[in-house]
Amino acid sequence: EPALLALASDRNWPLKFFSGDELKAQSVPNPSAVVAAEVGCPSVAEAAALSAAGSGAELRLEKQISRGQPGEGAVTTAIAAAPQPWAPQRGHLHLIGAGPGALNQLTPAAQQALASSSAWVGYGLYLDLLEPLRRADQVRFDGQLTKEKERCQQALELARQGVVVALISSGESGMYGMAGLALEQWLALASQEQPNFSVHPGISAFQMAAARLGAPLMHDLCTISLSDRLTPWELIEQRLKAAAQGDFVVALYNPRSRDRHWQLGRAVELLLEHRPANTPAAICRQLSRSDEALQIHPLAELPLEAVDMFSLVLIGNSTTRFEHGQMVTPRGYPGAELS
Amino acid sequence: EPALLALASDRNWPLKFFSGDELKAQSVPNPSAVVAAEVGCPSVAEAAALSAAGSGAELRLEKQISRGQPGEGAVTTAIAAAPQPWAPQRGHLHLIGAGPGALNQLTPAAQQALASSSAWVGYGLYLDLLEPLRRADQVRFDGQLTKEKERCQQALELARQGVVVALISSGESGMYGMAGLALEQWLALASQEQPNFSVHPGISAFQMAAARLGAPLMHDLCTISLSDRLTPWELIEQRLKAAAQGDFVVALYNPRSRDRHWQLGRAVELLLEHRPANTPAAICRQLSRSDEALQIHPLAELPLEAVDMFSLVLIGNSTTRFEHGQMVTPRGYPGAELS
Structure with missing residues (x-):
């Protein structure tokens, strides 16, 4: 197969392989007892063309054997038309x-x-x-x-x-x-x-939020989605407790919508069990869009009703502070110093 | 001050303000008893110019009063040369x-x-x-x-x-x-x-790693740096335990270097207390550089010695699987289904 693989790669063509059983299932105009004895199914080229073109395919060119110079071997080809459009390239x-x-x-x-x-x-x-x-x-x-x-x-x-x-x-x-x-x-x-x-990786909301707020992510962080559409609330709550115990900076995705109004309050409650009431917490709405709006509050006073489905909520860890309009989490912990 | 603020903003000039005490501390060629009686210090323009230009400044233009039309008021200016270069713009x-x-x-x-x-x-x-x-x-x-x-x-x-x-x-x-x-x-x-x-936000290593590996981050994640240069190891260990209990996908930054060789092993040990031995774990070296190399192993068999300071280690949660060369974490949990 090296020649087939090279050809397909070179031309960006899709290359398909079929088992003997798949080939046997096709009815073809030119079955061959010789081929059947040799490889176990009565047709290779025609059956493979039909299989590749999928259900409803029609054979348009019956099998053709092209021989090279003596000693070079031969190639058998057949062409089938697929009922679905099929571009001559790999998508x-x-x-x-x-x-x-x-x-x-x-x-x-x-x-x-x-x-x-x-x-x-x-x-x-x-x-x-x-x-x-x-x-x-x-x-x-x-x-x-x-x-x-x-x-x-x-x-x-x-x-x-x-x-x-x-x-x-x-x-x-x-x-x-x-x-x-x-x-x-x-x-x-x-x-x-x-x-x-x-x-293709892209800038996520928590990164844009951080850039606008100052430098709130300089230590370990976690992201948690409060949407319980696909995840049981018990598991989300377990994550929030873990985030609180681990003193992570927390980015809350899908923090609140019209139908999900109490989850954010419960999340704040769980985080407050492990960090100070004045931990800075930011509501970041419509980041980098024309109606971008940022608010920073002490965690215990976060105005939940200001949060909607266009918002991300970013909550500092126990060392995060709010100063001169900026939210900053020190990189080191007290006692550790950069040179 | 609206005119001063507008002028500074318009021309992108830095605008500095000084207290009366700061101004009084400057010795100036033209102190004024009238000004002192009026605003509490004997010089405004000259003292402010010297203060703005910083320690070692020299006055180059003594105070000049420019008057407008009658009824328009006046402006007093003075110019000082700073010993340090100072561009006429805000940096x-x-x-x-x-x-x-x-x-x-x-x-x-x-x-x-x-x-x-x-x-x-x-x-x-x-x-x-x-x-x-x-x-x-x-x-x-x-x-x-x-x-x-x-x-x-x-x-x-x-x-x-x-x-x-x-x-x-x-x-x-x-x-x-x-x-x-x-x-x-x-x-x-x-x-x-x-x-x-x-x-300016940018693509972080965990995102590039995820893009190369398939879709390992589709659920809640945390990032943890294993460097104990600035953070006590006890706190890092507390984070690892929390990450394990919360079943987060985990991205380990600074996972291992010549001098820090045992921390990664301990991290794996803590994570294994809460997730299966065959949880996919990826070592991502030199991401998007010419010598990029990715390896995926069951967490329990992660070859620690293959990890160095150019690597990021990405570890799945309990639902992450490795299939057909791809690492994928389902978005929902069993029982939850997208429409």
Whole structure:
């Protein structure tokens, strides 16, 4: 197979392999008893072409044997037409986060991946953020909120057909984004159906928040999502207790929405068991967007009702202080000194 | 003061204010008993000019009163020469992380800040990573490894004099980087001496690692530095226990060096008390550099000696699996399903 592998890699063609049983299942115009005796199934080229083109395929070119110079061997080819469109290339699924909002926070690598994609799939609001980068020749597929699985399937199906696709999340695709769901669906495909798969890291909300607030993350940190849509609340509570005991700086994602109004208050209560009431806590809304708003309060007085689904809540550890408009967590602990 | 504030903001000039006591301490050529009776000190313009220019200043233009049209009021000016260079602008300290390595992971905002800076201050190895972006008119100040305080002081002093300065860390300046130390030194300055201060978020090693490994971060995560140079080991151990109990995906920074060889083993031991022996654990070396190397092992068999100071160790939570070369942490927990 080295020649086939090299050819496929060179031309960026998908290469598929089939078992004898898969080939035997195809009915072909030119079965061969000689071939059957040799390799265990009556057709290789025609059956493989039909298998590769999938259910409903039609053979368009019956098998042709091309021979080289004496001693060089031969190649048998057949061509089948697939009922589904199939680009003569291996597709690619690029996982992209739209970042916190501003386009100047998107890495050149992510911008390059967006530029190379013929199709952009995502929830409309996130696609809107990137719209200034979209060219007229790039197709936009708007999905519905909460229908993450559908969006993944659509993107993966396009990529499986040979399209270069950008699947777009808000924030960082690799953190509470689409990368995990897309990868799980990708893993469920037969390996010969898997398009190329790349995740492009991006700036997550906690980083943008930290940059705006000063330097609150200079020590160990954790991120916790308060959404109990996919995680039992007991487990979230266990994480909050651990974060409190470990004196981590804590970034709370999905801190509060219209339907989830009490979880944030409980989280604050748990953290207050292990850190001072005046620990600085920041509500960061619409980071790096035109209506960005930051508030810093003592943890015990955090105005919960000011927090909504466009907010991130960042809570200092026991050494974090608020001074001159800045939130800062010292890098060392008392007694330890940098030279 | 609105006119003074507007003028300073408009021209990007630094504006300094002084108390009567500070002004009284200056000896001036033209003290005025009238002024002393009116505002409590014998000189305003001359004393303020000398105070602003700092210790060793010399008065170059004695006080001049400029009157407008009748009814418009007057302005008194004086000019002093400072012994230290002082640019006629407010300086700026930009905190930049060089990112994981590749320049295409640096946000446009960070690149813009680098481009606007006349001076680049950092440890040589990190400056080298960004060297392809440096213009001939930008001065490079190479600092020594571990001399973080010195580098901060040098950068801040330049910015205080009116220079636009980039202070460069490896990775993300806001996470285990220079932002915190620089901000603490900035806070220690009198507010009229403080240059503008901006942190530019960047891609941290754990994000680059995650992108390369698949989707290991799809659930709550924490970062822990195993360096006990500034943090007592007992506290680090408390964090590790909390991370284990909270079932966080864990990114270990500074996991091992020549002098710190046993801490990583102890960390693995603590995590294994709460998660399966076959939990995927990745050693990520020299991420996005030319000699990048990734290894994934069951946590219980992590080859500690393969970890060095150029590595990050990323350890899955109890649901993380390794499949088809990819490390993936499901977004939901068993029983919870996305639509």
